[in-house]
Amino acid sequence: MNSMPYIDQKGRVYKYGEFFPPELSPFAYNETIAQEYFPLTKEQAQEQGYSWKDPEPRNYEIQIKNNQIPDHIKDVGD
Secondary structure: OOOOOOOOOOOOOOOOOOOEEEHHOOOOOOHHOOHHHHOOOOOHHOOOOOOOOOOOOOOOOOOOHHOOOOOOOHHHOO
16 A cells, blocks of 8 residues: 555645545534634635635524513414
8 A cells, every 4th residue: 555655736645544634534624623622714724735614604584583482382383
Protein backbone atom coordinates (compact mmCIF):
# COMPACT_ATOMS: atom_id res chain seq x y z
CA MET A 1 0.00 0.00 0.00
CA ASN A 2 2.94 2.33 0.40
CA SER A 3 3.58 2.01 -3.32
CA MET A 4 0.24 3.73 -4.16
CA PRO A 5 -0.42 6.44 -1.55
CA TYR A 6 -3.35 8.82 -1.85
CA ILE A 7 -2.31 12.34 -2.83
CA ASP A 8 -4.78 15.16 -2.17
CA GLN A 9 -5.31 18.36 -4.14
CA LYS A 10 -2.57 20.19 -2.24
CA GLY A 11 -0.04 17.42 -2.83
CA ARG A 12 -0.12 15.96 0.69
CA VAL A 13 0.57 12.23 0.76
CA TYR A 14 -1.59 9.82 2.78
CA LYS A 15 -0.29 6.27 3.13
CA TYR A 16 -2.11 3.14 4.25
CA GLY A 17 -3.02 3.21 7.95
CA GLU A 18 -3.03 6.99 8.33
CA PHE A 19 -6.11 9.05 9.06
CA PHE A 20 -8.35 9.72 6.09
CA PRO A 21 -7.77 13.04 4.38
CA PRO A 22 -10.35 15.69 5.30
CA GLU A 23 -11.69 15.89 1.75
CA LEU A 24 -13.02 12.33 2.08
CA SER A 25 -15.04 13.13 5.21
CA PRO A 26 -18.83 12.81 4.76
CA PHE A 27 -19.36 15.71 7.20
CA ALA A 28 -18.45 19.36 6.99
CA TYR A 29 -16.08 20.70 9.64
CA ASN A 30 -18.69 22.91 11.29
CA GLU A 31 -21.11 19.95 11.56
CA THR A 32 -18.73 17.99 13.79
CA ILE A 33 -17.80 18.33 17.45
CA ALA A 34 -14.31 19.38 16.32
CA GLN A 35 -15.72 22.87 15.75
CA GLU A 36 -16.49 23.13 19.49
CA TYR A 37 -13.02 22.05 20.65
CA PHE A 38 -10.93 23.53 17.82
CA PRO A 39 -12.97 26.41 16.38
CA LEU A 40 -12.02 27.55 12.91
CA THR A 41 -13.50 30.16 10.64
CA LYS A 42 -14.92 29.11 7.30
CA GLU A 43 -11.83 30.39 5.49
CA GLN A 44 -9.40 28.62 7.84
CA ALA A 45 -11.25 25.32 7.53
CA GLN A 46 -11.33 25.49 3.74
CA GLU A 47 -7.62 26.39 3.59
CA GLN A 48 -6.84 23.23 5.57
CA GLY A 49 -8.88 21.07 3.19
CA TYR A 50 -12.08 20.70 5.22
CA SER A 51 -15.50 21.21 3.71
CA TRP A 52 -17.94 23.73 5.20
CA LYS A 53 -21.72 23.72 5.14
CA ASP A 54 -23.59 26.97 5.57
CA PRO A 55 -26.77 26.64 7.65
CA GLU A 56 -30.01 26.57 5.70
CA PRO A 57 -32.37 29.48 6.34
CA ARG A 58 -35.28 28.60 8.59
CA ASN A 59 -38.45 30.44 7.68
CA TYR A 60 -41.03 28.70 9.80
CA GLU A 61 -44.57 29.98 10.03
CA ILE A 62 -46.34 29.90 13.38
CA GLN A 63 -49.26 27.45 13.13
CA ILE A 64 -50.79 27.99 16.57
CA LYS A 65 -50.32 30.84 19.01
CA ASN A 66 -49.33 30.19 22.59
CA ASN A 67 -52.66 31.42 23.98
CA GLN A 68 -54.46 28.83 21.80
CA ILE A 69 -52.58 25.85 23.25
CA PRO A 70 -54.87 23.70 25.44
CA ASP A 71 -54.05 23.46 29.13
CA HIS A 72 -54.74 19.73 29.36
CA ILE A 73 -54.05 16.82 27.02
CA LYS A 74 -57.74 15.86 27.12
CA ASP A 75 -58.60 19.18 25.49
CA VAL A 76 -56.50 18.40 22.41
CA GLY A 77 -58.45 17.42 19.31
CA ASP A 78 -57.48 14.94 16.65
